[in-house]
Amino acid sequence: MFNGIKGVLYRELNVYKKRARKQILASSLSPLLFLIAFGWGFGDKVVAGGMPYITFLIPGLITMSSLNQSYGIAQEINITRFYFHLFDEYLIAPITYMEIVLGEVLYGMFKGLLSTLLIFVYAVLFKVQLILSPLFFAAIIIHTFLFASLGTTMAMIVRDHGSQATVNTFVITPMIFLCGTFFPVDKLPYLFKLIVYVLPLTYSTKVIRASLTGGDVNLLYFSLMILFAGLFFCTAYFAVKRVEA
Amino acid sequence: MKEILKVKGLVRKFGDKTAVAGVDFSIQEGEFVGLLGPNGAGKTTTIRMLTGLLKPTEGEVFYYGKDFSRHAKEAKGFIGVVHQYSNLDRDLTAYENLYLHCILHGIPKEERNSRIEESLEFAGLAEHRDRQVKTFSGGMKRRLVIVRALLHEPKILFLDEPTVGLDPQIRRSLWDLIVKVNQLKSMAILLTTHYIEEAERLCQRVMIINRGKIISSGSPEELKKDLGRYVLEVFHEDHIEERFYNTREEALEELKKCTLSSRIREVTLEDVFLKLTGRRINV
Numbered sequence: 001m002f003n004g005i006k007g008v009l010y011r012e013l014n015v016y017k018k019r020a021r022k023q024i025l026a027s028s029l030s031p032l033l034f035l036i037a038f039g040w041g042f043g044d045k046v047v048a049g050g051m052p053y054i055t056f057l058i059p060g061l062i063t064m065s066s067l068n069q070s071y072g073i074a075q076e077i078n079i080t081r082f083y084f085h086l087f088d089e090y091l092i093a094p095i096t097y098m099e100i101v102l103g104e105v106l107y108g109m110f111k112g113l114l115s116t117l118l119i120f121v122y123a124v125l126f127k128v129q130l131i132l133s134p135l136f137f138a139a140i141i142i143h144t145f146l147f148a149s150l151g152t153t154m155a156m157i158v159r160d161h162g163s164q165a166t167v168n169t170f171v172i173t174p175m176i177f178l179c180g181t182f183f184p185v186d187k188l189p190y191l192f193k194l195i196v197y198v199l200p201l202t203y204s205t206k207v208i209r210a211s212l213t214g215g216d217v218n219l220l221y222f223s224l225m226i227l228f229a230g231l232f233f234c235t236a237y238f239a240v241k242r243v244e245a
Numbered sequence: 246m247k248e249i250l251k252v253k254g255l256v257r258k259f260g261d262k263t264a265v266a267g268v269d270f271s272i273q274e275g276e277f278v279g280l281l282g283p284n285g286a287g288k289t290t291t292i293r294m295l296t297g298l299l300k301p302t303e304g305e306v307f308y309y310g311k312d313f314s315r316h317a318k319e320a321k322g323f324i325g326v327v328h329q330y331s332n333l334d335r336d337l338t339a340y341e342n343l344y345l346h347c348i349l350h351g352i353p354k355e356e357r358n359s360r361i362e363e364s365l366e367f368a369g370l371a372e373h374r375d376r377q378v379k380t381f382s383g384g385m386k387r388r389l390v391i392v393r394a395l396l397h398e399p400k401i402l403f404l405d406e407p408t409v410g411l412d413p414q415i416r417r418s419l420w421d422l423i424v425k426v427n428q429l430k431s432m433a434i435l436l437t438t439h440y441i442e443e444a445e446r447l448c449q450r451v452m453i454i455n456r457g458k459i460i461s462s463g464s465p466e467e468l469k470k471d472l473g474r475y476v477l478e479v480f481h482e483d484h485i486e487e488r489f490y491n492t493r494e495e496a497l498e499e500l501k502k503c504t505l506s507s508r509i510r511e512v513t514l515e516d517v518f519l520k521l522t523g524r525r526i527n528v
């Protein structure tokens with residue numbers, strides 16, 4: 001029944017295993033730099049959203065880092081699909097498109113959650129107190145699901161490597177910088193606020209930050225996360241269904 | 246004998262280019278069929294439509310009488326494919342590539358190991374089982390792709406130029422292997438190849454495709470008979486002229502009249518192929 005999911009995961013995790021050390025090392029560097037520069041550099045005096053900046057920053061790094069990892073499967077899928085034709089092996093197997101999508105999305109979530117774990121290690125090292133509630137776990141799962149689905153969608157509709165880089169430059173990077181990961185979005189000018197509030201990262205950052213720092217979680221934002229996640233999963237499904245190897 | 250595959254009016258267009266222009270044929274259980282045609286004739290496109298990698302623009306495909314587009318999952322269970330290009334996972338080992346195939350095709354866990362070992366043995370890759378595929382030579386990859394396609398014991402196997410780029414020894418041993426599965430497991434095979442003499446030796450029936458249309462079909466013997474049993478080659482200064490005759494006597498008769506140097510030989514399937522698809526110099 002779940003042969004497709006198992007197969008895709010078997011493939012992805014086996015390849016990941018071989019690159020794990022390099023990958024983890026690479027993905028652990030940039031959050032550390034942010035922590036040193038903005039956490040230590042700003043010291044305790046800078047306050048954002050009513051808390052010391054470093055406490056404000058850590059949840060932002062969690063959403064940023066896990067987004068990068070979960071969404072990052074787009075590039076991997078793109079290479080395996082266009083250069084190595086691996087998707088053909090999935091498409092000729094007696095499995096459904098849904099299983100392929102689920103397999104890839106689960107892999108993206110796995111990567112995203114792994115990087116979340118890493119930031120928790122940093123939180124301990126930098127002596128930042130965080131609250132782990134069920135709501136946080138629900139939120140991070142939805143967050144990684146959302147961006148893994150978006151990554152899968154992109155991998156399927158984007159034609160090649162170059163366009164992939166373009167999407168990253170014009171959508172993903174601005175989103176990471178603007179959506180409240182490094183500063184509270186309510187300080188933004190009106191126009192930017194408009195932009196920021198159509199981007200899903202804004203909501204996951206708000207929800208995840210609130211749940212980790214003991215603030216009130218806005219249930220509307222939480223519902224919007226679920227909505228975005230559902231939407232992108234559908235686009236991923238239809239993108240895979242439409243694909244001709 | 247049961248009909249395993251039936252194709253009706255298959256068409257595939259890429260933009261305004263028609264790659265496959267209405268193809269009809271059927272394949273019986275255990276039959277060994279060749280699909281021959283020049284570059285760009287539409288062989289690969291046809292195979293991709295028959296295996297679910299491309300959607301036909303028009304036409305229908307049936308496996309055991311069931312519409313492929315509606316029973317794809319079921320049909321894919323008894324289809325095996327070897328593509329023209331290698332689609333192995335370079336980062337996985339030989340063993341892992343086969344293991345992935347086992348999972349995707351729902352081969353029970355307890356059978357996987359023995360089947361994989363057997364396949365690796367078969368392909369002569371047993372000692373390379375734990376090497377990453379990116380370190381393999383072209384021939385090793387080719388053999389691995391073929392045994393992978395056989396892992397789930399398909400009822401019909403599509404081979405798109407499986408022996409291209411292989412040395413004669415390996416080509417022979419691959420054919421031995423393929424003939425063996427064809428006969429022992431009565432697996433139907435649809436083969437494309439540019440080695441016409443291979444097709445002549447192996448296939449019970451060949452179909453010749455040109456510009457997206459099947460222009461001739463029959464056993465190699467039948468096709469050759471249609472052209473004439475013997476060919477008289479006349480060596481002109483700038484080209485070789487070929488004349489076809491049904492009997493050796495007729496050919497000899499003509500040979501005597503010839504002033505230019507010339508010779509008689511038996512017709513091959515390649516003659517049929519070239520006659521039907523035309524000799525193209527400037528493609």
Ligand SMILES: Nc1ncnc2c1ncn2[C@@H]1O[C@H](COP(=O)(O)OP(=O)(O)OP(=O)(O)O)[C@@H](O)[C@H]1O
Pocket residue numbers: 259262263264282283284285286287288289290291329
């Ligand atoms: N994805 C595509 N987009 C546009 N045209 C294509 C595409 N795939 C194939 N074609 C065209 O369709 C025609 C048939 O191609 P196909 O690959 O089926 O030929 P073939 O018989 O397999 O040739 P070969 O012997 O070279 O492998 C060719 O003219 C090719 O250029």
Ligand SMILES: [Mg+2]
Pocket residue numbers: 288289290329405
């Ligand atoms: Mg081809």
